[in-house]
Amino acid sequence: AQTVTQSQPEMSVQEAETVTLSCTYDTSENNYYLFWYKQPPSRQMILVIRQEAYKQQNATENRFSVNFQKAAKSFSLKISDSQLGDTAMYFCAFIPWGANNLFFGTGTRLTVIP
């Protein structure tokens, strides 16, 4: 069975500081993709960053970067220079290569404090 675990239901960070959100997953697959999605109060889900499991290099998108540890099945998201607009729910998601079902974690609610 595929499971995604986000152990931090809520987090907060001061504006301009750095915060790391944790995610672990369980799978027997060797090839898969990992994602972080953001859900602001508007409710729309927005892709933040994507990582292919076969790539050793960690993905980076502007202020967002991941720490992908395949052996540990860990996929954390680092947000640098936090902005008020980063306040949202963040969901970690996993999908095996060739599948159609994206498995989501339960989310971490991040609040950026001015």
Next chain:
Amino acid sequence: NAGVTQTPKFQVLKTGQSMTLQCAQDMNHNSMYWYRQDPGMGLRLIYYSASEGTTDKGEVPNGYNVSRLNKREFSLRLESAAPSQTSVYFCASSQLSSYNSPLHFGNGTRLTVT
């Protein structure tokens, strides 16, 4: 640039009533999906359509039916609503399968069944 459009945004049903959630995308995407989001559970896949004319069950299909009317539209029908179907429903689309191309989500439909 509309992206993925869902209607309605909110709906209240009585137990046993039926309704159809509408979804349309204007990005010429091949694949479309219906997810439900429940508190503390993340998003779960109800049904998906990998291409026009095909539909497949996801993780939680019971109580739902879908129709891929054409490439643009993918509807979700509740034939006899139950309180357990109270949830936020998201439609999403992707160019190819969700493992190799990012999902684009609509703004969701909040459904309450009393």
